[in-house]
Amino acid sequence: MSNGVSRRKMLGSMGLAGGVSLLAGCEAALHGASEQKRAGPGEPTKTAAPQARPDAAKGWHYTQLDPTEAAAESYRLMREGGCMYGLFAGIFSLLAKSHGEPFRSFPVHMMKYGEGGVGLWGSLCGTLNGAAAIIGLFEPDKKRRQDLIAEVFAWYERTELPNYSPKQEGEDSLARSIAGSVLCHVSVGKWCEAASEDMGSPNMKERCRRLTADVAAKTVELLNSHLKTSCKFGGLTAEVNVCVSCHGKELRDSLGKMQCGSCHPQLSKKHPALPSKSSPP
Amino acid sequence: MSNGVSRRKMLGSMGLAGGVSLLAGCEAALHGASEQKRAGPGEPTKTAAPQARPDAAKGWHYTQLDPTEAAAESYRLMREGGCMYGLFAGIFSLLAKSHGEPFRSFPVHMMKYGEGGVGLWGSLCGTLNGAAAIIGLFEPDKKRRQDLIAEVFAWYERTELPNYSPKQEGEDSLARSIAGSVLCHVSVGKWCEAASEDMGSPNMKERCRRLTADVAAKTVELLNSHLKTSCKFGGLTAEVNVCVSCHGKELRDSLGKMQCGSCHPQLSKKHPALPSKSSPP
Numbered sequence: 001m002s003n004g005v006s007r008r009k010m011l012g013s014m015g016l017a018g019g020v021s022l023l024a025g026c027e028a029a030l031h032g033a034s035e036q037k038r039a040g041p042g043e044p045t046k047t048a049a050p051q052a053r054p055d056a057a058k059g060w061h062y063t064q065l066d067p068t069e070a071a072a073e074s075y076r077l078m079r080e081g082g083c084m085y086g087l088f089a090g091i092f093s094l095l096a097k098s099h100g101e102p103f104r105s106f107p108v109h110m111m112k113y114g115e116g117g118v119g120l121w122g123s124l125c126g127t128l129n130g131a132a133a134i135i136g137l138f139e140p141d142k143k144r145r146q147d148l149i150a151e152v153f154a155w156y157e158r159t160e161l162p163n164y165s166p167k168q169e170g171e172d173s174l175a176r177s178i179a180g181s182v183l184c185h186v187s188v189g190k191w192c193e194a195a196s197e198d199m200g201s202p203n204m205k206e207r208c209r210r211l212t213a214d215v216a217a218k219t220v221e222l223l224n225s226h227l228k229t230s231c232k233f234g235g236l237t238a239e240v241n242v243c244v245s246c247h248g249k250e251l252r253d254s255l256g257k258m259q260c261g262s263c264h265p266q267l268s269k270k271h272p273a274l275p276s277k278s279s280p281p
Numbered sequence: 282m283s284n285g286v287s288r289r290k291m292l293g294s295m296g297l298a299g300g301v302s303l304l305a306g307c308e309a310a311l312h313g314a315s316e317q318k319r320a321g322p323g324e325p326t327k328t329a330a331p332q333a334r335p336d337a338a339k340g341w342h343y344t345q346l347d348p349t350e351a352a353a354e355s356y357r358l359m360r361e362g363g364c365m366y367g368l369f370a371g372i373f374s375l376l377a378k379s380h381g382e383p384f385r386s387f388p389v390h391m392m393k394y395g396e397g398g399v400g401l402w403g404s405l406c407g408t409l410n411g412a413a414a415i416i417g418l419f420e421p422d423k424k425r426r427q428d429l430i431a432e433v434f435a436w437y438e439r440t441e442l443p444n445y446s447p448k449q450e451g452e453d454s455l456a457r458s459i460a461g462s463v464l465c466h467v468s469v470g471k472w473c474e475a476a477s478e479d480m481g482s483p484n485m486k487e488r489c490r491r492l493t494a495d496v497a498a499k500t501v502e503l504l505n506s507h508l509k510t511s512c513k514f515g516g517l518t519a520e521v522n523v524c525v526s527c528h529g530k531e532l533r534d535s536l537g538k539m540q541c542g543s544c545h546p547q548l549s550k551k552h553p554a555l556p557s558k559s560s561p562p
Contacts, residue, residue: 060388060391102386102388105383105386106388107341107383107387107418109417109418109421110341110414110417110418111414111417112417112421112423112426113413113414113416113417113426113430114413114417116536116537117405117536117537118405118409118410118413118430118434119413119426119427119430119431119434119538120427120536120537120538121430121431121434121463121537121538121539122535122536122537122538122539123404123405123463123464123537123539124398124399124404124405124410128399129399129405129410132394132395132399132400133391133394135394136390136391136392136393136394136395137388137390137391140390142393145393145394145400146400146401149394149399149400149402150400150402153399153400153402182402182404183404183464184536184537185535185536185537185539188536189534189535189536192534193534198533198534199529199533199534199535199536200533200536248480252479252480252481253470253473253474253479253480254403254466254470254480255397255398255401255403255465255466255469255470255480255481256397256398256401256402256403256404256465256466257400257401257402257403258402258403258404258466262544263543263544
């Protein structure tokens, strides 16, 4: 460190400690508690940017949803605006149906920007960007928000997907793959390889549509669980923990929790053996 | 292709063609025209998901802002909720100051999810996630939205940043670096290397704060320009165009526009020589 602040303290503030995190006592947060004290009805607010956030958290309370319904809605809406929009609008559709405002008036069309890793750049998978946005809306506590995001992201990296199958299309099945990354470019590439499909083929698009349904269901399951009782984040992989234990804690030259192997498949000899390894891209 | 659809047609639909794109006739779009015909006042809407998007684009019109003011607001607000929040709330603060609703009621707090490449995962830089979200809100046309996003993303990848310096802190300067990537993990790592700073140091955090101001100013400049007249996207780098010309157009095994060298620094001998090359991570 160049500034005398203790390594452990700074590491904590950067969220680089890894390991298992526990989520506890989240009910109040998901019922609308905010990081800042909210003004009562009619009271003026006292934030630093009153024009932009007068009562931002007001009314944005998550209530239990049916993961199966969320999957079906997200699957249906994905065709209208891509993966991030499909996930976000699918969940919002159910919330608006139950509660009306403020969900009805939210400009969900904006979420179309996330398609194909944001504007087809191949960066963060739009389903995860949408899931994290939903979590950001309902969980004002920084640590709990990050733990919920980590739970969805880690599940996505490690799970063979897609699992969703639309009833109206019968017993058809698609190839499944483990993304090994939260990045669209890697995730889609892995699936195309596993399925022997071209990028942009109808089956690839159907894979992303079903993946949107899967991530929507997972997000709703997590938020439901988080609403009722404490939730657990299972922690980073053994491989990432080994990488982070040195690059995060000692060398302090790396920020992130993504699986390392998808971009760093070959390591120089000075690196220790890894307990497991992501496949190279 | 496995399905008989022409490669060129499908490639176009995936946005993988690269090269120079032109933005024209954007004024109407930025003044609120939508991909769907909007209902008039009092008319019921006829969308597929009426509960979630009754009049989504209504009222969300961009009007010219001062890039310098946007930079200062985003710089100020970044400390309250991170990079994505800082950028988004900074621009929204100015819009809400000028127009009130619907900007005042937007739950800007949700954008805190994007900090550190979303929940500290190191994926997409939060400033870019925020910029793309702003663009998504105001540009309903898919192609023009993607071109605007590409313009911000390409500028970010190639520009020595940060440039912003807060007046109240005098003539202090920070090291600058070229990110070579839209990913937080790479961008921050490159800066720490250039500045000989530790990850998480106060100077690193100040760099990300100033970067938020820079990207806010760039986003506003682009939207202002896009509002007045046609805008041009300069195109992908020569290196990426070489990669995409084969992996995108022929092999059809890659989705994305990110600079390739940051994750693929070493290529096998079967690859052609590249006209320029990003530095390895």
